[in-house]
Amino acid sequence: MEHLHDRRAPTRIADIARDTGTPRSTMYELVNTLVEARWLELRDGDGTVYFGPAMHYYGSDYLDSVDLIRKARVEVAHIAELVGETAQFCTLDGDKYLVVLNEPGRRMFRISSEIGIKVPIPWTASGRLLVDHMDADEIRRFIPSEDFTLPDGRRIAEDEFLEDMHRARTQGYVRTTALVDRFTTCLAAPVRDPAGRCIATICFVVPADTTEEAQQVMIDTLKASAERLSPGR
Amino acid sequence: MEHLHDRRAPTRIADIARDTGTPRSTMYELVNTLVEARWLELRDGDGTVYFGPAMHYYGSDYLDSVDLIRKARVEVAHIAELVGETAQFCTLDGDKYLVVLNEPGRRMFRISSEIGIKVPIPWTASGRLLVDHMDADEIRRFIPSEDFTLPDGRRIAEDEFLEDMHRARTQGYVRTTALVDRFTTCLAAPVRDPAGRCIATICFVVPADTTEEAQQVMIDTLKASAERLSPGR
DNA sequence: ACCGTTTGTCCGAAATATCGGACGTCGGTC
């Protein structure tokens, strides 16, 4: 299952066996068992398998069972529809950033969601909010050093990151441009627990050439949503 | 996992063991393994377990991988936001009706979704569309006789069902009131394949006292969405 | 038509998980 999630594509059984180092005969038995239970599904008739409907049912049960996520679903759907851009709800998972909810905007430009994919904290706007309760030392210990290197090889200076973080805390939102992707801007606002600690973020992913006025509207929208999601406020 | 899905609530390990007839020690080992993999999650500190985040990630991958469902997500989110009522996307699973997508409306009146729960076809509005390619004989063979009995004991006459079905086909939508629940009206429109066969439905679940004008707007909305979802049209 | 590769199934030996019971701990009740 993990392998399929990483590949994010229907995969042939023999390939799964080879790439995970599992004996072929074992993988065939395993997959057949899981297909019967509808955890997996045979696709296309070309012998590939991928996740089946049972995963969706169980996943929905999970979403409904977590209070904050259930509320966030409503907010994310609402603001994505309102603004027409891709909206997300994100948290930390260990020392990585994680997209929990993704609602694509009307713009059809990125189909694949990144739900469940872990990303280095410094690569993201939300990351600057999610660690803003730590001081410089704690952050250095918490975020692996290599995570400050972007996919294109550029390196984010540590004090630049800390500066972003402090500005974000005073402004109540954060904006980053051309971090992971040259043409994308991210806008994020913090969801905070009663102690003021950022436990999640809600954000927009928009083209970098979006007008400043439009971005201001989005920032206000995000702040309002984030406030509604912050427990005990 | 199936047991948790049926119960739809965090459950204590010992209860799962008892109710599924599994030895207690086995269930403890099993649950601990799955908790480590984040397929399950310990809740509340009261020793209950329920689905974990991994199920959500895998479920999202499934939704993204099925073309019709991916498109339906956009439609359902859109019309739920537009109208402010609960919208759903449904299909058949064997001889049962199944909610695949559920987007709650602004009305907060039913929190729990029914995603992945199977329901007898005659209990639903959509059911009258999903079998409308069959003749009376085929339907009699396809739908178990006991499924024509509603939860409150009333029985739906077979020719009444057939009549509903034919009316639905000519009108392009179906409306049912007080079927499963005395105060609820369902409005549904068919998603059809190029051969004209109903492969899914998109529907609203609204209070029975919703005005006729509002319902007409919803019906038009549903028909437009269903048309957009119908492949090869 | 040929041959090398991939696919899916089958088998017995070896590795692993399950089972059922025993046991210590924890909270409530009388």
Added chain:
DNA sequence: GACCGACGTCCGATATTTCGGACAAACGGT
């Protein structure tokens, strides 16, 4: 303070699954 039931862990015997190799069928390129 003694008793009771529920929780969680541990253990050896037993049942199940995995493994690796063998094999036939299907496929693709020359």
